[in-house]
Amino acid sequence: MIPTRICRLTTLAFTTTSFALSNAASSDGFGPSLDSARENGPQIFNALHNAMREFGSAIHHNGMSVFPGVIPEGVILYHGTGTTEVPKGFEWLAFEIEHAEAFSRCQIKLPDDGDRNPGSDSSQFVMRHPPPPDKPWKPVCIPYPDGGHLHIYQAARPLNVLYIDGMAAGKTQMGTIDTQDILLATNRSRSVLDDWGRADGLCALARKWKIDGFIRMEPGFEIIYCDFTNGLRLLSANRRPKPDDPSEQDDVQLMVFEWARAAAQRYQGIGSSRVILDYSSMVSGFFYPINLTNPNPERPDLPRLVQASDAEIDVVREHVGDAVARSVSSRKYPVGWQGVTDMIVARYSKRLPFLAQTNSIEIIRNDINGLLNIFIDYAEPDDGFLAARKRCANFYLQSAHGRTLEDELIYAAVEQTTAMICTALFKVRELVVEDPDADKRLAVEKARQIIRDLIETLAWPEWKECGRCQPDELCFVAMWPFGNVEDHYNPSCVNFSSILGRSNYWKDLPPQPPQLWATEQQSEKDDGLGIEEL
Numbered sequence: 001m002i003p004t005r006i007c008r009l010t011t012l013a014f015t016t017t018s019f020a021l022s023n024a025a026s027s028d029g030f031g032p033s034l035d036s037a038r039e040n041g042p043q044i045f046n047a048l049h050n051a052m053r054e055f056g057s058a059i060h061h062n063g064m065s066v067f068p069g070v071i072p073e074g075v076i077l078y079h080g081t082g083t084t085e086v087p088k089g090f091e092w093l094a095f096e097i098e099h100a101e102a103f104s105r106c107q108i109k110l111p112d113d114g115d116r117n118p119g120s121d122s123s124q125f126v127m128r129h130p131p132p133p134d135k136p137w138k139p140v141c142i143p144y145p146d147g148g149h150l151h152i153y154q155a156a157r158p159l160n161v162l163y164i165d166g167m168a169a170g171k172t173q174m175g176t177i178d179t180q181d182i183l184l185a186t187n188r189s190r191s192v193l194d195d196w197g198r199a200d201g202l203c204a205l206a207r208k209w210k211i212d213g214f215i216r217m218e219p220g221f222e223i224i225y226c227d228f229t230n231g232l233r234l235l236s237a238n239r240r241p242k243p244d245d246p247s248e249q250d251d252v253q254l255m256v257f258e259w260a261r262a263a264a265q266r267y268q269g270i271g272s273s274r275v276i277l278d279y280s281s282m283v284s285g286f287f288y289p290i291n292l293t294n295p296n297p298e299r300p301d302l303p304r305l306v307q308a309s310d311a312e313i314d315v316v317r318e319h320v321g322d323a324v325a326r327s328v329s330s331r332k333y334p335v336g337w338q339g340v341t342d343m344i345v346a347r348y349s350k351r352l353p354f355l356a357q358t359n360s361i362e363i364i365r366n367d368i369n370g371l372l373n374i375f376i377d378y379a380e381p382d383d384g385f386l387a388a389r390k391r392c393a394n395f396y397l398q399s400a401h402g403r404t405l406e407d408e409l410i411y412a413a414v415e416q417t418t419a420m421i422c423t424a425l426f427k428v429r430e431l432v433v434e435d436p437d438a439d440k441r442l443a444v445e446k447a448r449q450i451i452r453d454l455i456e457t458l459a460w461p462e463w464k465e466c467g468r469c470q471p472d473e474l475c476f477v478a479m480w481p482f483g484n485v486e487d488h489y490n491p492s493c494v495n496f497s498s499i500l501g502r503s504n505y506w507k508d509l510p511p512q513p514p515q516l517w518a519t520e521q522q523s524e525k526d527d528g529l530g531i532e533e534l
Contacts, residue, residue, distance in 0.1 A: 032405065034409065041414070043303070044413035057167060059477065064292065066162055069161050071155050071275055074154060078151065079092065080148060093222060100150060151234060156233040162213075163277060173507070175302055177192060183305060183317055184320070185198070219479040264476075277334075280332075280407050283319050283406065332403065335407055337400070355451045364447055376388045388426075394418070464489075469493035483505045
């Protein structure tokens with residue numbers, strides 16, 4: 001079985017890779033492989049680079065990877081509810097104040113086929129089955145008559161968690177919850193809206209794996225925390241204003257905008273070391289020879305787990321359980337793989353678009369020489385620049401000294417990605433440096449196409465960033481349940497009055513804005529955008 005095999009692998013050096021991977025395979029030979037890691041190199045690279053970063057995770061929202069992690073003692077977390085009592089069992093925690101404040105204002109009622117969550121302190125409801133087409137989803141956020149409560153908690157000890165990458169809190173039919181329902185819970189039939197059942201199943205795994213909960217992302221990162229009586233210290237449970245109190249934030253547009261802005265502040269990371277991921281224990285569907293093709297031909301860019309067999313899923317899930325156990329027990333400092341990807345992105349993310357846009361062969365020649373001369377020893381012969389290409393591909397990997405099977409797979413993926421970059425750059429060099437008699441116009445055209453193809457393959461989120469926005473705007477990327485199609489493909493600076501009503505990217509949700517303060521009577525004529533347990 002995978003757990004005992006992989007445990008033995010942690011002491012093996014990279015020179016024993018073939019032995020290690022063969023021992024990690026199941027009896028029929030299915031297992032993680034260097035070939036799969038290399039084939040999926042750019043996707044694994046992006047999973048590392050985007051981990052716990054809101055912007056990149058929103059762009060690549062169908063995550064296929066999980067990371068064991070720790071929330072250090074002392075970190076502050078937030079929970080919105082209708083009572084002062086500490087929840088019994090599992091509930092949700094937010095990393096940002098505005099995220100939790102949204103749930104301190106009202107209880108959410110769904111249609112008649114929604115059942116009350118058993119034991120839910122916040123009187124939330126869950127839809128067990130998606131509504132039929134002729135019965136649109138009409139949730140109503142009913143304000144707490146006397147005001148809800150914002151709980152502030154502090155980690156009383158290091159909290160062991162499993163981070164599920166992508167936009168795993170997005171209740172969509174696009175594949176955002178594949179890792180949870182198919183991989184972790186082996187449930188292929190759960191309604192996308194049944195987040196209570198999803199959390200219940202995840203917390204059963206948490207008890208088995210001896211962890212405290214799961215980190216997911218929507219507009220902001222959240223935790224499904226499985227036992228509020230274990231590991232958390234309640235600092236306060238302050239009552240919110242009544243709905244008609246002048247202290248209430250009754251401008252819904254502005255409230256949602258500030259929630260989105262709080263999430264946007266985490267575009268490049270959760271901040272203040274509030275979560276420490278064990279990259280050396282990352283487990284990814286991209287490590288395996290699994291068919292991750294999306295059955296929807298319109299979205300080949302989104303990987304799915306729906307075509308993976310149950311036997312394959314069982315092997316990967318065992319791998320996750322073992323990786324969690326090793327991470328929690330060893331507490332060794334992991335390889336800083338995200339830092340490695342950051343260095344690579346910082347080196348190339350501005351220069352590649354620059355090369356792809358210029359019409360000047362002199363500019364391309366000078367910038368290519370600036371990028372590649374560091375790898376070339378002009379005093380020694382190097383046929384085809386093979387040695388230089390190898391130095392280029394391995395340059396930022398020199399500090400990565402792995403200790404686990406996962407490190408080996410990640411190393412192969414990152415090396416494959418840098419090799420792709422270096423191969424493309426040396427091809428451009430051949431066009432603009434090594435052939436002084438080449439047709440300049442044709443050389444520039446070919447060079448630009450090589451770089452454009454590379455950019456398309458790498459798909460780094462940095463190339464979709466907006467730049468500086470005005471104070472009443474934010475760089476807005478589609479974050480479930482908000483965002484239109486153009487917000488996903490071309491994020492832009494959006495005014496606070498424009499956030500509501502943007503949701504057509506998430507096709508399984510109605511496109512109307514949330515009616516946060518609707519009464520039950522108003523809900524008969526006003527369709528709301530579900531915010532369920534966001």
